Amino acid sequence: xxxxxxxxxxxxxxxxxxxxxxxSVSATQANLVRPPVVPQPVTIDAGAKLVTFDLARTAIxxxxxxxxxxxxxxWLGHIGVDVTPARAPIAPLQRLLPVLRxxxxxxxxxxxxxxxxxxxxxxxxxxxxxxSGTGVGLGDRLPGSGARVLERGSWSASIVEELTVESTDIxxxxxxxxxxQDTELDSILRNLNxxxxxxxxxNADQCVLCTLQDANFRGYDCMLLRDCAATTSPDxxxxxxxxxxxxxxxxxxxxxxxxxxxxxxGPRSPRSSAP
Numbered sequence: 001x002x003x004x005x006x007x008x009x010x011x012x013x014x015x016x017x018x019x020x021x022x023x024s025v026s027a028t029q030a031n032l033v034r035p036p037v038v039p040q041p042v043t044i045d046a047g048a049k050l051v052t053f054d055l056a057r058t059a060i061x062x063x064x065x066x067x068x069x070x071x072x073x074x075w076l077g078h079i080g081v082d083v084t085p086a087r088a089p090i091a092p093l094q095r096l097l098p099v100l101r102x103x104x105x106x107x108x109x110x111x112x113x114x115x116x117x118x119x120x121x122x123x124x125x126x127x128x129x130x131x132s133g134t135g136v137g138l139g140d141r142l143p144g145s146g147a148r149v150l151e152r153g154s155w156s157a158s159i160v161e162e163l164t165v166e167s168t169d170i171x172x173x174x175x176x177x178x179x180x181q182d183t184e185l186d187s188i189l190r191n192l193n194x195x196x197x198x199x200x201x202x203n204a205d206q207c208v209l210c211t212l213q214d215a216n217f218r219g220y221d222c223m224l225l226r227d228c229a230a231t232t233s234p235d236x237x238x239x240x241x242x243x244x245x246x247x248x249x250x251x252x253x254x255x256x257x258x259x260x261x262x263x264x265x266g267p268r269s270p271r272s273s274a275p
Contacts, residue, residue: 012025020035020192020193021034039056040054041055042054042261046223051223054195056104057196059106059196060097060198060225061185061211063111063201063207063208064110064111065090065200067155067158068112068156069086069203071083073144074142074156075156076232085231086202086203087230089202089230090163093255096255107166107168107170108169109172110211111173112175113157116139116151118139126138137149172184174207177210178207178211178213179211179214186218195221196222197221197222198253199215200228201229202230203233205231206231208224208229209241209244213249216248216249216250221250224250224252
């Protein structure tokens with residue numbers, strides 16, 4: 001092969017949905033070198049120790065802040081659950097999410113979203129929420145509104161209106177307590193070149209914890225935002241969740257400390273001048 005061919009440079013076209021994980025190609029060349037990522041370290045007091053992580057490789061996952069879990073007229077409210085605790089993350093998230101967007105941290109809404117035909121739901125899963133076979137379970141119609149419980153595209157599965165969703169946010173539907181089971185979440189995170197995950201939402205001891213655990217098992221660095229997560233379970237469930245995250249799966253942070261550390265940073269500069 002001649003030196004001329006080895007050093008040939010054509011106009012290359014970007015190939016990849018995410019600028020964080022992209023090739024450049026032409027009819028005669030393929031450049032597999034990804035654009036460099038400039039580290040953006042931030043240090044937060046996580047209680048037991050100071051934790052430094054890279055904003056350039058961080059995303060936040062907000063789990064199940066949906067009408068059926070957080071609205072008084074939703075599913076949990078219908079079956080007699082006090083949803084007041086589930087609404088506690090709304091205010092801190094509404095303050096924190098714009099700060100994270102301003103520094104280019106992807107916001108991922110991970111929401112329960114059943115198929116209308118419920119073919120993604122096994123009998124074992126349906127039994128969890130309808131143990132006697134009667135009542136209103138996953139995919140059943142709520143009396144009054146007629147909305148089907150957590151059906152994708154319905155009011156029931158929609159994010160509560162108090163939380164602002166931006167067009168640049170990413171949406172992933174899940175069908176189990178873990179958002180990694182049978183979903184695109186892992187592929188999306190890898191295309192975003194993310195290694196650190198911030199976790200928020202409900203229920204902290206169920207869907208949030210299961211997703212966080214699975215993230216840890218896959219090698220992601222995990223951080224639970226304590227004030228941005230909540231549960232309608234008894235208080236000891238939240239205490240056990242915080243203990244187990246600190247002990248086994250990652251770190252627990254407070255969102256005001258994170259927001260203060262990010263204040264004044266402004267949008268990050270472009271990651272690379274490459275196409």
